[in-house]
Amino acid sequence: MSDVSTTTLKMTRNFDVAPERVFDAWLNPEMMRKWFFTLEGTNKVTQNNPQVGGTWEIIDHREGKDYRAIGEYLEIDPPKKLVFTFKMPQFSELEDTITVELKELRQGCEMTFTQLIHVAHEENWTESDIEKAHGEWRDSTEHGWNLMFMGLNELLETGEISYKG
Template identity: 60%
Template sequence: MENVSTVALSMIREFGVSIDKVFDAWTKPEMMRQWLFTLKATNKVAVNEPVVGGQWEIVDHRQGKDYRAVGEYLLVDAPHKLVLTFMMPELSPVGYEDLFDTLTVELKANDEGTSMIFTQEIHVIHEPEWTAVDIEKAEGEWLTSTEQGWHYMFLGLKELLETGSISYTG
């Protein structure tokens, strides 16, 4: 696609629970609604069909607005790997409504619980007049802000998995 570049974000997180519990947190709506792009108190919708071609959707309601995160499963290898698309339709610029990122979640059991290797292929939309320096700056900013968002979601996920609830309620 014209005026779009792709950068990859990779993160590793450790959880002191079984691989099945971490997989469930990514695939069971009752768990997703507590941490994935939403909080239990602000979640309006959490639906999921974790099969290849299946759809998922989260709707979070904050400050009078609904924020939707949606996607489709490209690979489901329970409980070891998920590959899914991700987009937020209401935030997509005109002409890029069908542009989605790809998320890969790899889970590996270890002596302490589970290692999660998370990767997001992030699409960065360029303004037509941007130079190479502008593009590089935008890619860095997207990586930083995306990593920060996932960092906080993964803190909530860890707390949910290891204690049964998330103390931060928004």
């Protein structure tokens, strides 16, 4: 049995803005620093090179600690699809893959978010341990993205996020 397995988190959100606006929020550093894994009040670094093979980095300062998220762009097809890697090196060298797909609706757009989550196994894990870990990882990851997507929605609608961290 492998030391790592993969589970998939899939989420769908509707926004009352054009897909181009949502796509831009994923790539524009000024927008990213307000919602993507960070908040304006806690963000220390937001760097982005939005091209295939380009990298991004966010450093967020919470509760006295720096949290670093990094990745590389694998596919950029504005304003329809974005694929990139996501890794937090202080916790794991495992790299997840995130796909964001945008579809224009009559009013606004629909975003489908998919994250392939890699889960490291502990020694002697059984199949049920792996299933339990997959559920826990999906739940905690979904919780974090739910909060971020609420901030993204507020940012797209108002230009600001009321919670500053």
